[in-house]
Amino acid sequence: MNKQVVVVGAGVIGLLTAFNLAMKGAQVTVCEQGEVGRESSWAGGGIVSPLYPWRYSAAVTALAHWSQDFYPQLAERLLASTGIDPEVHTTGLYWLDLPEQDQALEWAEQQQRPLREVDIAQVYDAVPVLGPGFAQAIYMAGVANVRNPRLVKALTAALKGLPNVTVHEQCQVRGFVHGQGRVTGVDIVTDSGARVLGADDVVLCAGAWSGDLLRTLDLELPVQPVKGQMILFKCAEDFLPSMVLANGRYAIPRRDGHILVGSTLEYTGYDKQPTQQALESLKASAFELLPALEEAEVVGHWAGLRPGSPEGVPFIGQVPEHPGLWLNCGHFRNGLVLAPASCQLLCDLLSGAAPIIDPAPYAPAGRLG
Template sequence: MKRQTIVVGGGVIGLLSAYGLAAGGVPVTLIDASDTGTEASWAGGGIVSPLYPWRYSAAVTALAHWSQDYYPGLGEVLKQQSGVDPEVHETGLYWLDLEDEDHALAWAQREGRALHRVHMKEVHAAVPALGDGFAKAVYMPGVANVRNPRLLQAMRGALAQMPNVRIVERCPVHGFVREGQRILGVQTALGEMRAEQVVVAAGAWSGNLIARLGLELPVRPMKGQMILFKCAEDFLPSMVLAKRRYAIPRRDGHILVGSTLEDVGFDKTPTEDALESLRATAIDLLPGLADAKVIKHWAGLRPASPEGIPYIGAVPGYEGLWLNCGHFRNGLVLAPASCQLLAELMLGRAPCIDPSPYAPVGRL
């Protein structure tokens, strides 16, 4: 018989962890302090790639490559199950004026990923809205973005139809139910909830929760702010990225521009300074946006971790306690592989990738 499991956190990692476990026959209770899908997963841009994939460790690369290949099929399955299209939108991605272009190209050749130099004339022909102030570019075809609010709606909708899943929202988790070194559930605003296994997938709040056990999990919030424009559907045919800022087109003409990186604790208040900085970036990248109105401005809290390597696996010394957190800027990118790996470990199946770089043992 599959062991009753509580998943704490209703972002992309929590939702997809619950989905994978439930698909394996596990009875799952998903608990979120607010409504599911309303924190960092909702706030991100949804690029299905790390911003600069060649600058990450092999551990992040392994998760990213597995997930990138998996996303199109996942989008279709979730659309069929929920009736909500996550809009996995393949546009390709241009990086402009890279300082480490040679390193990027060498990484792509080594990893077998398509990435090549493109003359600026070709870039302007492909992206007519692009500004003139750029000297060189590299392009990766096939890179997608996912419309993350719809992805989250689709995942919640799919979970709601699974008979072995219970979703509990607006229910903060304050601690754990323990018997010695065994975890038997969680303490919540609605009282004690028991289960044989608990998965902490609470994003930037995971470290605070694990601290209730006297453990130090180095996952902390890093604020990121974004802005949104509405343009013609053909205004921006591809994603573009320069100086750590990016513009992402949605199919209906919405353009996301982001993002900031701010170490300000759990404050996610949008600021006027960030709005002006992001708008200046947007106009530098795409001068036509000077006449466009910013229709939305928001902030989210990324779960920062050392080197951006998530914690996935059992917590040593605490039987029944598991982690799937600390994905930093890449939660949406890495979610399919991270959650597949967690489900395989918990179900005793052969893992899709080597789990050792993500194991909590030796890292807490």
């Protein structure tokens, strides 16, 4: 693919989009307004599944299933090429006292996913640190989590190893440049001043900030920042053998014994300040799920901004009113889950290859204001 492509945004979606396009032969420039991968991609939990997959549309399910199957080979490829292991950690996931358990099991049967009801005594045998009082559970084997900061580092290292990729940090994109009826680049500001960065195509992967940029074209993208807060505990490596989820909160074990507990869902604009109220709420959930965490050290508490979108269906494809401008954004709570499929689909569409799945549900046409 003999094209010059600018990718706006260097979270996991932007980095993997750039990687896929570069592997197709494109000359790719990535523009990131801050530091690479330090927004939603760094802040999330990294469960390689929607928290409640049966609540989502077929569009999200299709991306999720493709990505879940692809993640292990992506991790192996990145480890082999960079020496950085994204740590795709397969633990399975227990949902405890789920109100819509029957609906979940029905969905699993329709989708042929390995979700099953488990006797609660077996759960306590498998997860001895689980708190008391839970009455029922379902379990999906094979659900993994990825250590998202390491995934960002691995993708960044992979891009730096490619001669046809340039990554600019602290590079503010102020708007889009047009010529001959199409988008031909972006207007950027860096420490060295303002200039135009030309391109055959521009891909917008700016997460929660994507809508702000499209407003410069008088387009309304229904993507808004949704704050999420997390806390991190340090435990023994064998403390928690599986991910567990109850009452909307989850605990995720990392291989080295760190336990992530999250998360909040807050509509507070671009405010990323962690709050004492959220910390206390998350701690209460953590201690209810896993009482032994009361004795564990809290080693982190942070907030990030998800790109909230209607029903969590991302925008993937070309903006019809502005040829040459492409979107890959609006993944809401599932950016890490959906990234491999979303980025491959975008690359297929931009390069003219046969798409991995039907692109129609994600097309920007008819979905922008």
